[in-house]
Amino acid sequence: MSRSTFLPFSRPSLGEEEIREVTEVLRSGWITTGPRTAAFEKAFAARLGVPYALGVNSATAGLHLSLVALGVGPGDEVVTTPMTFAATVNAILFTGATPVLADIDPATLNLDPGAAERACTPRTKAIVPVHFAGLPVDLDAFRDLAKHTGAALVEDCAHALGASYKGEPVGQNPAPLGVFSFHPTKNITTGEGGMVVTGDEDLGERVSVLRQHGMSKGAWNRYAEAGTPQYEVIMLGFKDNMLDLQAAIGLHQLDKLDRFQGRREEIAARYDEAFRGQRGILPLGSPSYEHVHGRHLYCPLVDVDALGFDRDTFMARLKERNIGTALHYKAVHLHRYYRERFGWAREDFPQAARVSDRLVSLPLFPDMTDRDVEDVVEAVREVCAAPEAR
Ligand SMILES: Cc1ncc(COP(=O)(O)O)c(C=O)c1O
Known part of the structure; x- marks a missing residue:
């Protein structure tokens, strides 16, 4: 006999902790990027064992910022998989670069490293494999491919929080960037949101500046008591920062x-x-x-x-x-x-x-x-x- 109520494919697991923390943020007078975003970034980086974690508004934004930070643009090619959400390909297109698809391994649905290699040309500036459904791609093969083609690896880790490859948490050692999603169906959520991870300080700094208009300083460092209002735009940036309202949810989700x-x-x-x-x-x-x-x-x-x-x-x-x-x-x-x-x-x-x-x-x-x-x-x-x- 069929069940009497509808069972959705996914539903976020949110508890009193998230509700309390969001309420505190609402009452605090500071709801955009600030101390909770910083705390969430710190906790996320510690959890993965990666040096830098940058909170963003979505994984789509994180993928885009990662490619821009790498200097990907018109005339470049970026190799990725056809078995992914539109966001992966759209992020490549936003930069003006050309997406080049390579077929998947039908057993795992992950991008086939051999097919990716055949799709590489001298114009390939980046390769974006997706850890599909949470199954890590063969990272050693992709790291080798990146090394011998000179392309950067931007791992689409939207599905892969909690996954590990040969004992290493996915996102711990990106070459050089990885991007997680906190969309409501993902393994943890912030409503909408994402996290860019890297071990490269310069790239981390570029993503950080690019996510907030290309400004040398975010709002928390301008408006808060200890901050100073002056800032300078040092590159053409975007508006992709994570809010403290989002991070308040993420902090408790990460604990769970x-x-x-x-x-x-x-x-x-x-x-x-x-x-x-x-x-x-x-x-x-x-x-x-x-x-x-x-x-x-x-x-x-x-x-x-x-x-x-x-x-x-x-x-x-x-x-x-x-x-x-x-x-x-x-x-x-x-x-x-x-x-x-x-x-x-x-x-x-x-x-x-x-x-x-x-x-x-x-x-x-x-x-x-x-x-x-x-x-x-x-x-x-x-x-x-x-x-x-x-
Ligand atoms: C593989 C993949 N990449 C990127 C994204 C984009 O994530 P977001 O919704 O956080 O922008 C998704 C979202 O579903 C995804 O499944």
Whole structure:
């Protein structure tokens, strides 16, 4: 029997701690970038073990600022994956550079380092791999590629908080930049927000200045009691700073990260067990290198050939049973805007195109109860057992 209430694909886990801290910020007289942003940056950097963490308004902004800080612009090429959110490619386009797609490894959905290498040219200024769903890319391969092409690596870590690669937390040692997202569906949230991480002091400083109009000093250092009002614009910057209102949420979310990750891991393990051998569901593969999956998404492929109906029908049937799903992602090269602008065809990136028609993200968030998880399992089994699926 279907559940009586709708289970969304994701819901942020927010408690009294976040509510209290946001209320204190509202009452404090200082709601934009200030001491809480600084505290959140410090805590985030310490958690990852990375020297510099810069709070920004979104990961989209963070990716853009990272590329600008590296000097990426018109005439440059940036290699990335077609299996990502539009933000990754848009951030490249905002700089005036040309995005160059390379196909994915169909087992993991991560950018294939070999394909990325073949896509590199003397104009390649940066490579932007995405740790898809929280599964770390083969960082050693990408670091080698960056070294021998001279391109910078900007890791899109939007999904990867809590993940690690060969014992190293993702984002600890970016070459030279990594960007996390705190959008409400992500492993921790600040409403909207992001964090740029780097071990390079100059790049960190550039991102910091670029996020606030290119000014030598942020507002906290101008208006606060100890600050001085004078400042100078030293480069063309943007308006991408994180607010203390956002950081107030982030500080408590970060404290809860281990608990969140533990619950995500439990839910993913239950799905793995329940769907092992399930006709109609194709699990993703796991790479041979040592890693910890960030468990941002649980997104198997729907075996449309075995079921005899398409992925969208599969999603609609789960919805009839009050189970929400999401689509991460329709491959970049299949969207009209990019298709028309770059002339990309479906078969240019066949692996991404194939999975794009089959992927489904099932509910996965820390506040799911065991009953919620079993409701998803039962609904998936029912949909896979429908008469036309036999
Ligand atoms: C892979 C990837 N990169 C970048 C972004 C952009 O993140 P934000 O929403 O914080 O701008 C997202 C957001 O969903 C994402 O999934």
